Amino acid sequence: xxxxxxxxxxxxxxxxxxxxxxxxxxxxxxxxxxxxxxxxxxxxxxxxxxxxxxxxxxxxxxxxxxxxxxxxxxxxxxxx
Numbered sequence: 001x002x003x004x005x006x007x008x009x010x011x012x013x014x015x016x017x018x019x020x021x022x023x024x025x026x027x028x029x030x031x032x033x034x035x036x037x038x039x040x041x042x043x044x045x046x047x048x049x050x051x052x053x054x055x056x057x058x059x060x061x062x063x064x065x066x067x068x069x070x071x072x073x074x075x076x077x078x079x080x
Contacts, residue, residue, distance in 0.1 A: 001046045003059045004078040005067055008039030013072045042067055052079055 009015050015037050022036040044062075046055050059077045068075040 001048065001050060001052075001055055002080045003044045003046055003055060004080060005042040005044070005059060005063055006039060006076045006078070007042065007063075007068045007073050008037060008075075010072055010074050055079060 009018075017038040018036040021038060022033060025033045025036070044059065046058075050058070056077055056079060059079075063075045063077070064070060
């Protein structure tokens with residue numbers, strides 16, 4: 001089983017990387033792009049035989065302890 005964790009900044013948190021991408025896209029002629037928010041995706045391979053609800057709970061625990069800074073970031077877990 002694989003888990004994908006999507007981590008992004010919470011609304012209201014400044015995103016300098018997103019601003020840089022937005023500015024660069026504008027300079028390249030992509031004027032239809034407004035605000036850009038940059039995040040990250042983390043893929044985890046989990047042991048076989050783990051129940052989906054247990055796997056999701058473990059991945060959320062990983063997010064809370066290491067993978068996301070929950071003060072300024074939010075995360076979403078997707079099991080695939």
